[in-house]
Amino acid sequence: MTTIIVNSQRKAPKLHHEGFIYNRCRADGFKTTWRCEKYNFEKCRGRAISSGEVVIMAANHNHGPSPILSEVARVSQALKASASTSTETARTLALRSMEGVSEPALVLMPKMESLQKAVAASVVIRSWRSLKVEQTLTYQKPF
Structure with missing residues (x-):
């Protein structure tokens, strides 16, 4: 699966990686931390960390990919x-x-x-x- 960053309706970046969608949580000069978009609704703790083109899953999700x-x-x-x-x-x-x-x-x-x-x-x-x-x-x- 491909990894892309898409802007939301409010122009906030969203990471689409391996069927999961993440909202940007924190960014510094070298890496960006992403939190699952279902964090607030389904209490999902899924997280990803990206640095350039590399994306690493930091925590597992409590739901399947979409x-x-x-x-x-x-x-x-x-x-x-x-x-x-x-x-x-x-x-x-x-x-x-x-x-x-x-x-x-x-x-x-x-x-x-x-x-x-x-x-x-x-x-x-x-x-x-x-x-x-x-x-x-x-x-x-x-x-």
Whole structure:
């Protein structure tokens, strides 16, 4: 299984490793400590420590992995990333991101309308940022 870091809805990093999802707990210059996202709800004590590309399981979980949720998060993240650089329509991007996704993950994916709204929001943010950069470059300070 792959290890990826995906941003949550609130832009907090989440580690997806071996079917488990972790929230960042602590970070210093060399290593980052991650705590299972089910820590508060299921009292799971699962932890992982990462340093660069290496991830080590530090404590065991009291539940099984959920690779389907990791796949859903990966697809959603890829969709948002492609939306920030593509000029295709929101629906086309959403349909393209769903290609090759497993049946159980498709069941858990957001509705098509929600995906289109997320893509449209990414496009608006991209155009707003480029406009802001453009204004910054053309602005001349009065003497």
